[in-house]
Amino acid sequence: MIFDEVFTSTVESLLAGKFICPITYTTSYDFLNSDINRERVQTYLYQTGKTLSHIDHEFYYASYESMTPDRRRSSRAVFKQTQQEIRPVVEFLSLMMRVSNDERSLYTGDEIHLAQIVSKIENDKSLLKSLDRIIIQIKGQLKGSVFDKTKQLINSLVKTEILKQIEPKIDIYLCTGKLAYYINLMEFIMTYQAEKFDDIDLDEPVQDDLI
Incomplete structure (x- = not known):
């Protein structure tokens, strides 16, 4: 893939959230x-009202360069919706910590083996209820x-790009940067709480698909 194709693909992915x-x-990650x-990407995004954001260069995403009144109202609505979307992710992380008997949360690049999860849940009624x-x-x-x-749960996380299947016929999955973003977002929610959202400075860059 030539340089301009990588640039175009990267920008399109960022603008798509x-x-x-x-x-x-x-390829886009290595490019960035x-x-x-x-x-170069930042210059292009700036023309669309966006900026290139990242957390320790672990993953990149496009966020608003600044907040207008319309974007502020939209951000509040999306924030409330996102709280609902994150709940299954929170439950999934909790389930995985119990399955693995490890208090460390999953993060980018961690592997998930479907067979191992199923084996643990089958022998634990509490895990099955969860x-x-x-x-x-x-x-x-x-x-x-x-x-x-x-498998339903894993497929739903693959669909939302929180997990990625290594190979189509192999039930091994990798955690993506989106999960890392969700973890950071959960920390944000825990810190500020929904009722305090009106007091948050929304001039800070935010990811338009989630906040």
């Missing part, structure tokens, strides 16, 4: 790791085996 990380968009390339609760949240089907329900 995608999170550029080494798991989901490897260059200072010169980031400057799985069923998440299935209800994602409006899935409670009928079927533990494998079927776990």
Whole structure:
């Protein structure tokens, strides 16, 4: 892929609200790791009212360069919607910590093996109840085996690009930069709480698809 094609693909992904990380968009991520390339992308995004944002260069995304009254109102509405969308992710992270018996949260690049999760849940009624609760949240089907329900959950996370399947026929998945973003967003929510949102300085850059 030639330089201009990578530039175009990267900009289009950013403007579409995608999170550029080494798991989901490897070529674009490598492209943005260059200072010169980031400057060129930043210049283009600025013309659209956006800016290139990142957290420790672990992943990149486009956010508003500044907030207008209309964007402020829209951000509040999307923020409330995002709180609902994050709940299954919170439950999933909690479930995975219990499955792995590890208090460390999942992060970008971590592997998830479907067979291992199913094996743990099948032998623990408490984990099964937690799985069923998440299935209800994602409006899935409670009928079927533990494998079927776990696969539903994993597929929903793949669809939203929180996880990425390594190979189509292999049930091993990688956590993406979007999960890392959600974790940071959850910390934001815990710090400020929804009722304090009106007092938050929305002049700070925010990701337009989530906040």
